[in-house]
Amino acid sequence: MASKSWSPTYLANQLWAKQPKANAELFALTYGALVAELVRDLETNDKIQAELDRMGHSMGIRSVEEFLAKASLEPQSQTAVTCSQFKDTSDVLKMALKMFLGITTEAGVQEDSHFSIQFAENPLSLFVELPPDRSDLEYSQLLCGYVRGMLEMLQFDVTVTMAQSVLRGDEVNEMRVDLNQVLQAGAGDDYQEE
Amino acid sequence: MVFLHLFVVNRSGGLIHHRHLSNKAPKIGTNEWLRIGSTFHSLHAIAAEASPVRLPGGKNSNDGIEEMVTGGMVLRSFQTRTGIKFVLTAEPQTPDLGQVLKEIYVLYTECVLKDPFYELEMPIRSELFVHAVDALVERVQNAVSISPTKHR
Numbered sequence: 001m002a003s004k005s006w007s008p009t010y011l012a013n014q015l016w017a018k019q020p021k022a023n024a025e026l027f028a029l030t031y032g033a034l035v036a037e038l039v040r041d042l043e044t045n046d047k048i049q050a051e052l053d054r055m056g057h058s059m060g061i062r063s064v065e066e067f068l069a070k071a072s073l074e075p076q077s078q079t080a081v082t083c084s085q086f087k088d089t090s091d092v093l094k095m096a097l098k099m100f101l102g103i104t105t106e107a108g109v110q111e112d113s114h115f116s117i118q119f120a121e122n123p124l125s126l127f128v129e130l131p132p133d134r135s136d137l138e139y140s141q142l143l144c145g146y147v148r149g150m151l152e153m154l155q156f157d158v159t160v161t162m163a164q165s166v167l168r169g170d171e172v173n174e175m176r177v178d179l180n181q182v183l184q185a186g187a188g189d190d191y192q193e194e
Numbered sequence: 195m196v197f198l199h200l201f202v203v204n205r206s207g208g209l210i211h212h213r214h215l216s217n218k219a220p221k222i223g224t225n226e227w228l229r230i231g232s233t234f235h236s237l238h239a240i241a242a243e244a245s246p247v248r249l250p251g252g253k254n255s256n257d258g259i260e261e262m263v264t265g266g267m268v269l270r271s272f273q274t275r276t277g278i279k280f281v282l283t284a285e286p287q288t289p290d291l292g293q294v295l296k297e298i299y300v301l302y303t304e305c306v307l308k309d310p311f312y313e314l315e316m317p318i319r320s321e322l323f324v325h326a327v328d329a330l331v332e333r334v335q336n337a338v339s340i341s342p343t344k345h346r
Contacts, residue, residue, distance in 0.1 A: 061314065066303035068275050073296055153276045 008091050011076050012098035018070070019099060028126035035139060045137045052138075053145035060149020067096045067150075086179050089156070090115040093147065093177075108163075108174055116163055116176040130167050138162050140173070147177060155183040195288040195338060197331050198267060200298070201227065204315045205277030207235035211318040215331050218285075234259075234281065238271065261291075274299060294334055301326045 034055075038048045083089055087110045094105045094117060101123055108116035124140050138144075144160040151158045157180040164170035198219040202211040209231030212224075222230070242258040262269040263286065270291035271281045280295050280302070305323040306312055312320065 062303075062307040065274065065276060065278075065299075065307055069296070069299040069303045073300060 056145025
């Protein structure tokens with residue numbers, strides 16, 4: 001029992017409970033309007049996705065701080081998760097996604113340099129059916145940029161893609177995070193050695 | 195016990211916010227503040243490098259100066275995972291500085307980062323943030339003065 005109440009899931013639920021909530025329809029419709037506008041303005045799916053990715057990135061580099069700040073106020077935060085390898089990051093990422101989107105995610109692949117997380121519900125694509133001429137569009141690319149921005153602030157250079165997407169006919173949404181390199185903060189290698 | 199100053203240093207050592215929190219605080223000009231901010235940033239980095247204890251991988255975000263105590267004041271620093279330093283000075287014996295800093299970090303994320311016109315790493319000129327910090331400081335000081343025996 002005691003160990004259960006200290007779990008990452010418990011902490012994620014605590015954080016989610018304290019977040020202010022927005023109307024899910026307003027949220028989905030606002031995002032829909034945004035994507036529709038981009039579809040009108042930009043021609044190719046690649047350009048649209050690049051723009052969504054960029055927007056998500058600038059959101060991610062800001063909201064990672066909110067997650068860290070609020071999580072560190074929770075008394076359980078010190079013991080809930082310790083990241084000793086890159087793939088442990090997925091546990092923390094799942095907490096952040098719960099906190100900001102309220103979605104429950106499942107761990108997918110867990111390898112040394114990449115992991116994936118799966119989620120059935122996607123609050124962004126509540127009312128969406130992709131038109132035939134846009135059937136390859138990755139509608140939720142914003143989420144990928146978002147995760148990329150968050151991890152970038154923590155010195156992880158990653159590539160994030162949607163490996164599976166319900167909108168494109170897959171069973172589940174699956175986001176795949178590949179680690180390119182760990183960026184160095186602070187003094188360079190010259191100063192590290194005697 | 196009184197809080198004296200708050201300053202915030204970005205990850206490249208630039209001062210992005212500074213203000214006094216009470217009338218007791220010594221008056222310091224903006225140029226001096228910039229110097230204090232970058233000097234503290236350097237000392238913090240040196241302290242981290244000089245630490246004899248190394249965690250595996252050679253990195254430890256908790257390294258560096260956390261607290262400095264002198265006869266007349268105590269300085270408490272909190273560095274976030276993303277490299278921003280929040281530093282608070284106060285009169286000696288002031289309790290809970292670490293907790294207050296964590297709450298200031300939350301206020302920063304709420305009031306500053308959510309402003310779409312705020313650019314990261316740039317000086318903070320958010321009135322919302324200033325008011326929120328004032329309210330927090332007042333709340334903490336009242337809470338302590340109600341139970342003065344608790345922390346003596």
